[in-house]
Amino acid sequence: MKGFMVLVLLTYCVTSSYAQKRKLDSLDRLIAKATTDTGRINLINKKLSYLVEVNIDSALSLSKRTIEQARAINYKRGEARARLEAANAYCYKGEFSAASANLKAAEEDFRALKNLGDLGDMYSGYGMMYGMQSKYDSSIYYFDKSREIAQQTGNNKSLSRAYQNLAVSYQMLSNYSQALTYFQKALVLAETAKNANMQAYVLINLAITYKTTGDTTRAEQTLLKAISLARQAAIKNVELYAYSNLSTLYQSERKYVKSYEYALKTAALGKQMGDQGMHATGLSNAAYALAHRQKFSDARALARQAIPIANLSKQPLNSFQAYYTMGAIENMMKNYQAAIPYYEKGFQAIKDADIYDDQVEQAYQELSKCYEKTGDFSRALSAFKTGTAIADSIRSKDNIRKATELTLNFEFDKKQQAVKAEQQKENAVAKTRQLALLVGLLLTLSLAIVAFIAFRTKHKANALLQKQKEEIQRTLAELKITQTQLIQHEKMASLGELTAGIAHEIQNPLNFVNNFAEVSAELCQETLDELQKLDLPEADKEYFQELMTDLAQNQEKIVHHGKRADSIVKGMLQHSRASSGQPQPTDINSLAEEYLRLAYHGLRAKDKEFNATLVTHLDPNLGQVSVESQEISRVLLNLFTNAFYTVREKQHQSADDYKPTVTVSTARTRAGVEIRVRDNGKGIAEPVKQKIFQPFFTTKPTGEGTGLGLSLSYDIITKGHGGTLTVDTKEGEFTEFIITLPVAVEMAVS
Known part of the structure; x- marks a missing residue:
């Protein structure tokens, strides 16, 4: 399982490094001694910022009372700060409408007071609210505003918090670099300030990035260090999230006993704190670990318990995880039909969330398998493609390379800083010793020689380290490229085998249907002929003739639709077959002109009244291009046929002054060869444009198209020739398909 790692969004106020209970007791004593109402409310608001990390329900109850007390004395800032604390607690409870209402009320007061620090905290509160709803684009917008204010006011503590919250949001969008x-x-600021509290928050999130980029050893070490710091600062919510992430990490390493132990710790601490989302997460992880240990009955019980708790948290990712876990358990038990609804409910939970990670990708792959096992091949293919698209996005070699490079650079810079500090210390000691002993020129010269040797040695070591770093990066990049190519090859091979297998299995019974339907139609006609020879009452004869006529018509419809199905099956076989042709130098201009006229006369053979203007703009310097000419011919014929179809449809619906026109043009560009097919037909609506390259999607009436032409053309150009096939269109005016073939497939100009 690719684990559900849980990142921590920081609230607008973070506890200090003192133990929570000790700090709360101290604040209670100060509150009791407060001599003014405003001073007492300020102290209560400070207490709320600590209390929300210990007991959410208690923090929420106290914040409501504080709001009323501040309002009673008309203390606007105190009321607004209490509303911020209430919004924070509501977010943890999953009550986002209440959180939003409190933030808006606080924002109105803060803007009137014009306090930059308060406005920065307010933006941070908005960012946290959207982040906990998995709306990370919105959370980034508000956290960035909080960062700008922190930089403007020079508040390093708020700046560190803003950096980390931005990092969490980008992490959830799979932007690892x-x-x-x-x-x-954020870590540099926390270490500079020697703030154990802030370091704990940063480390737990940093560990998740390490795990995502494949460095599980560093991820485990960082999580354990975060737990140690969290216990030192008594930050229960950081300890809670660290337990959850360790459980997930051990899942990925197949250490299911350890994973189960930490999952139970997560569930217990989440329940104790009133954090329903983490309570549900712990139960889900525990259920998943039990399922992998073949304890399916206990796993099901925990997963069922997790679902309603996750839904109460109103956090999309928690609900997704709970439903996914139940689906995964049924999948492992080979109850594929039972698993499907849980996967589908999981995707429904995150349909409005900005989540693009490998958790969702794995869920789609498992759902594809369930659809396949239950015979729903079209949904299986759709789920497989969706999962593949997500995987290609988040595992792009550039994304992982940048993240790995940043990690290496950061570790290298820290080592360099340590060496520099040590060198400065040695220089200071040497200078003190020189002054104390009043050593003459000989000692000074000796020290200079030693320093020079050390400098040369250090320079050589740095050069060697840089060379090793570059070699590691180059090797990693090559491995990633090879891995991606192997994965893509296996995917396409599996998909082709699946499609071809289905098509072959369908074709035999389909042939029987067509053949027997045709034979039955002939038998009906023979029966009618024989019926005329029988001496029957005229009424009976008419009745039997009517029956046999209806039966003959039914057989004709079976034949008609059987041939439609046969064309679809043949299209599937074409779509799945591997090309056997070899690239040959081809005159693209001649090919385009030939198939333009072939498509035109083919349509004219069906509709004698149809006429169109054919326009060609063929680059005379195009030369020979190395392509599979048969495959390119199929693409051009498909595009020309579609173009003539749409202009004919528009001609039937337009005034007499409309002139159907189809244009083909070729050109040599810096990128390679470009072919454009343009018509002045009906154009394509935007919703339809997004689907035209999908298999089996067609806008033609029933019986006139299989929906495989453009999909097959797209595969031939992009996968067979490494080019691109795009479309430019305006509804009601024109459509233009653009083919580009890269330089790699070109021959020299003849």
Whole structure:
């Protein structure tokens, strides 16, 4: 299982490094001694910022009372700060409408008071609310505003918090390089301030990035260090999230006993704190670990318990995880039909969330398998493609390379800083010793020689380290490229085998249906002929003739639709077959002109009244291009046929002054060869444009198209020739398909 790692969003106020209970007791004593109402409310608000990390329900109850007390004395800032604390607690409870209402009320007061620090905390509160709803684009917008204010006011504590919250949001969007950049900035500030509390928050999130980029050893070490710091600062919510992430990490390493132990710790602490989302997460992880230990009955019980708790948290990712876990358990038990609804409910939970990670990708792959096992092949293919698209996005070699490079650079810079500090210390000792002993020129010269040797040695070591770093990066990049190519090859091979197998299995019974339908139609006609020879009453004869006529018509419809199905099956076989042709130098201009006229006369043979203007703009310097000419011919014929079809449809619906026109043009560009097919037909609506390259999607009436032409053309150009096939269109005016073939397939100009 690719684990459900849980990142921590920081609230607008973070506890200090003192133990929570000790700090709360101290604040209670100060509150009791407060001499003014405003001073007492300020102290209560400070207490709320600590209390929300210990007991959410208690924090929520106290914040409501504080709001009323501040309102009673018309203390606007105290009321607004209490509303911020209430919004924070509501977010943890999953009550986002109440959180939003409190934030809006606080925002109105803060803007009137014009206090930059308060406005920064308010933006941070908005960012947290959207982040906990998995709306990370919105959370980034508000956290960035909080960062700007922190930089403007020089508040390093708020700046570190803003950096980390931005990093968490980018991490959840699978932008690992940007996430690492902000995590590292936050960690530098926390270490400089020697703030154990802030370091704990940064480390737990940094560990998740390490795990995502494949460095599980560093991830485990960082999580254990985060737990140690969290216990030192008595930060229960950080300890809670660290337990959850360790459980997930051990899942990925197949250490299911350890994973189960930490999952139970997560569930217990989440329940104790009133954090329903983490309570449900712990139960889900425990259920998943039990399922892998073949304890399916206990696993099912925990998963069922997790679902309603996750839904109460109103956090999309928690609900997704709970439903996914139940689906995965049924899948492992080979109850594929039972698993499907749980996967589908999981995807429904995150349909409005900005989540693009490997958790969702794995869920789609498992759902594809369930559809396949239950015979729903079209949904299986759709789920497989969706999962593949997500995987290609989040595992892109550039994304992982940038994250790995940032990690290496950060570790290298820290080592360099340590060496520099040590060198400065040695220089200071040497200078003190020189002054104390009043050593003459000989000693000074000796020290200079030693320093020079050390410098040369250090320079050589740095050069060697840089060379090793570059070699590691190059090797990693090559491995990632090879891995991606192997994965893609296996995917396409499996998909082709599946499609071809289905098509072959369908074709035999389909042939029987068509053949027997045709034979039955002939038998009906023979029966009618024989019926005329029988001496029957006229009424009976008419009745039997009517029956046999209806039966003959039914057989004709079976034949008609059987041939439609046969064309679809043949299209599937074409779509799945591997090309056997070899690229040959081809005159693209001649090919385009030939198939333009072939498509035109083919349509004219069916509709004698149809006429169109054919326009060609063929680059005379195009030369020979190395392509599979048969495959390119199929693409051009499909595009020309579609173009003539749409202009004919528009001609039937338009005034007499409309002139159907189809244009083909070729050109040599810096990128390679470009072919454009343009018509002045009906154009394509935007919703339809998004689907035209999908298999079996067609806008033609029933019986006139299989929906495989453009999909097959797209595969031939992009996968067979490494080019692109795009479309430019305006509804009601024109459509233009653009084919580009890269330089790699070109021959020299003849």
